[in-house]
Amino acid sequence: MSEKALLRRALLDARKQLSDDELRTASPRLADQALALPELAGASTVAAYISVGREPGTRALVDTLYARGVRVLLPVLLPDNDLDWAVYAGPEHLLPAGRGLLEPDGERLGRSAVTAADAVLLPGLAVDARGMRLGRGGGSYDRVLARIETSGSAPALVVLLYANEVVARVPEEPHDHPVQAVVTPAGVTRFTA
Secondary structure, X not given: OOHHHXXXXXXXXXXXXXXXXXXXXXXXXXXXXXXXXXXXXXXXXXXXXXXXXXXXXXXXXXXXXXXXXXXXXXXXXXXXXXXXEEEOOOHHHEEEOHHHOEEEOOOOOOHHHHHHOOEEEEOOOEEEOOOEEEOOOOOHHHHHHHHHHHHOOOOEEEEEOXXXXXXXXXXXXXXXXXXXXXXXXXXXXXXXX
């Protein structure tokens, strides 16, 4: 098993150990920390996602951004694991999709719609002291980050995690991209290029 796979397994196992109470209290704290970021406070368009399972909860964050009038783009998983995007129109416009995901029911905007975002909120399992993110291994967000880089756009890249998932080092590959910040329920850590 690869170093990344071993780390992923350990991090997913740690998430399984979180109590329901810990999960419930983490979501509003995560939202408060993220909403205090200048990159989100001044954003007109934010690419986000609806958390699933034991991921740090994003519903409060997404709903608050939407209530503030921010254009929130949510991913739509394509058969090839790439992501299309659609505008969030409220919780009543989310539909169950594959892999336990919830996706917006609105018009699909295309894979490159994410390049118009002022900030991109990324799921992950860990981020290290250099800002290198460890994802789940499906490659969906690696493609998103490559598309952003190719487009020349420069949105703020922010990972949403639990505090214990900020680690000393994650294994990296040439296609991996660093992020500018990680938000946890306990606070924000910024990285310099």
